[in-house]
Amino acid sequence: MSALLDEIEGCVPxxxxxxxxxxxxxxxxxxxxxxxxERAIRKRDLWRPTGPLRAxxxxxxxxxxxxxxRTRRRIAAVLPxxxxxxxxxxxxxxxxxxxxxxxARAMQVLPAEQxxxxxxVAVEGMSYAEAAAVLGIPSGTLMSRLxxxxxxxxxxxxxxxxxxxxVK
Amino acid sequence: xxxxxxxxxxxxxxxxxxxxxxxxxxxxxYLAGHPIEAERVRAWQQQNEALSxxxxxIGAEPVPPRLDVHSIAGAxxxxxxxWHRMATAALLCMAVGLAGGWIGRGYWGAPDVGQTPLVNEAxxxxxxxxxxxxxxxxxxxxxxxxxAAWLSKRxxxxxxxxxLRPLGFSLVGGRLLPAQGRPAxxxxxxxxxxxxxxxxxVAASDGHESSLQYGQRDGLRSFLWTDExxxxxxxxxxxxxxLRDIATRxxxxxx
Numbered sequence: 526m527s528a529l530l531d532e533i534e535g536c537v538p539x540x541x542x543x544x545x546x547x548x549x550x551x552x553x554x555x556x557x558x559x560x561x562x563e564r565a566i567r568k569r570d571l572w573r574p575t576g577p578l579r580a581x582x583x584x585x586x587x588x589x590x591x592x593x594x595r596t597r598r599r600i601a602a603v604l605p606x607x608x609x610x611x612x613x614x615x616x617x618x619x620x621x622x623x624x625x626x627x628x629a630r631a632m633q634v635l636p637a638e639q640x641x642x643x644x645x646v647a648v649e650g651m652s653y654a655e656a657a658a659v660l661g662i663p664s665g666t667l668m669s670r671l672x673x674x675x676x677x678x679x680x681x682x683x684x685x686x687x688x689x690x691x692v693k
Numbered sequence: 694x695x696x697x698x699x700x701x702x703x704x705x706x707x708x709x710x711x712x713x714x715x716x717x718x719x720x721x722x723y724l725a726g727h728p729i730e731a732e733r734v735r736a737w738q739q740q741n742e743a744l745s746x747x748x749x750x751i752g753a754e755p756v757p758p759r760l761d762v763h764s765i766a767g768a769x770x771x772x773x774x775x776w777h778r779m780a781t782a783a784l785l786c787m788a789v790g791l792a793g794g795w796i797g798r799g800y801w802g803a804p805d806v807g808q809t810p811l812v813n814e815a816x817x818x819x820x821x822x823x824x825x826x827x828x829x830x831x832x833x834x835x836x837x838x839x840x841a842a843w844l845s846k847r848x849x850x851x852x853x854x855x856x857l858r859p860l861g862f863s864l865v866g867g868r869l870l871p872a873q874g875r876p877a878x879x880x881x882x883x884x885x886x887x888x889x890x891x892x893x894x895v896a897a898s899d900g901h902e903s904s905l906q907y908g909q910r911d912g913l914r915s916f917l918w919t920d921e922x923x924x925x926x927x928x929x930x931x932x933x934x935x936l937r938d939i940a941t942r943x944x945x946x947x948x
Contacts (some may be wrong), residue, residue, distance in 0.1 A: 527763075530762050530763055530766055532880070533762050533763075534761075534762040534763070534944070536708075536757060537756050537760055538751075538752040538753070539752055539755070540740055541751060541752070541756065542749070542751040542752040545751050546744075546747070546748040546751070555757060555759070555760060558760055559765075562760060562762060562765055563765055563769075566762070566765050566766050566769060567902070568944070568945070581945075584945070584946075585945075587851065588917060588946070591853075592851050592852065592922075593785065593877055620762055622738070623708065624743055625746055625747055628740065628743040628744065628747060629747055632744075634746075634861075643740075643744065644744070644748070646709055647740070647741045647744045647745070648744050648748050648749065649711070650736065651940055652711065653706070661853075661856050661946060668701075668702055668705065671705055672701065672705065675705075675736075675737050675740060678740050679733075679737075679740070681735045682740075689722060
């Protein structure tokens with residue numbers, strides 16, 4: 526049982542990252558992780574360790590997050606993770622920081638289901654199959670959420686100020 | 694592979710590093726001849742880089758003490774022991790009560806939730822509706838999102854319709870019923886042989902959680918559990934182990 530706890534522990538940093546990226550609120554994110562860990566630990570007798578543990582933990586977190594969204598309605602008015610840099614900020618890094626700020630802002634207004642899909646794939650590095658399992662959706666649905674999320678992010682960031690272009 | 698067979702999914706998989714080298718090379722060739730697509734793919738790559746830059750470092754932060762897995766487990770073990778002590782005391786009281794004259798009332802036998810009122814209602818609703826061929830449900834699986842939203846609203850709980858396909862059961866649909874004087878949701882699933890199982894779900898708010906409790910009556914098996922927000926009974930005539938698998942999966946997804 527302790528080995529299972531160790532394995533759960535190994536997933537905590539990634540769970541915190543995912544929760545913070547979902548909510549853009551450090552306290553709320555840790556609340557979500559704490560709720561999820563409590564659920565996971567309580568239910569671990571029911572969970573037969575045959576499937577991947579990480580996917581199971583992320584699935585619990587997604588469920589807790591969705592329940593929380595519904596009850597608290599704390600979605601949009603969140604604290605910005607990165608304040609928008611002023612126009613007069615340091616020129617050299619300005620474009621990069623603008624691009625990051627634009628992306629951070631665009632992520633916050635993305636529908637939750639697209640944000641979840643993007644984060645699992647692009648930040649957590651999950652395979653499409655694993656991400657689909659976490660979200661409890663067929664892989665076709667995952668791909669369409671990913672595609673819509675990427676298109677929306679692109680629109681949002683390209684409508685913003687000119688950004689750095691990397692030319693290969 | 695020629696360039697024309699590159700799909701949208703390939704482009705995403707290319708960006709996410711999920712293609713094998715051969716396919717990757719094919720996408721490279723395709724992009725060389727399709728500048729608009731190439732620009733789109735480049736934008737996605739920049740998004741991935743931006744997302745990494747924004748969030749990746751969070752995973753390297755020290756974990757706050759309140760998220761220490763072993764302490765959380767320890768706290769549960771302690772409260773579990775306290776609960777055991779109380780349960781033992783309660784059993785002693787009950788034993789005294791039994792000795793004092795309860796014996797004649799027929800309360801003997803293994804605890805079986807088959808007689809619990811909610812289980813009775815779930816079994817009755819199961820028997821009534823699983824036999825229906827034409828109208829087994831009020832809202833079919835083709836309107837799954839509507840069904841989830843409607844039942845969630847009526848129960849004032851966020852109901853996620855469990856995905857039981859990995860266990861061979863697909864959603865037939867659901868309906869609203871009265872149970873214990875309150876609105877209850879019935880969800881029906883069936884396997885490829887047409888064997889049906891149903892869930893009866895009511896809102897709960899006493900905060901008590903329970904493990905799965907097995908019951909059997911009228912040739913039907915059931916599992917009852919209480920989660921933080923709902924009480925749920927799963928009913929079916931499938932084998933006990935299979936029913937338990939379904940219950941476990943639903944337990945995980947429902948609450």
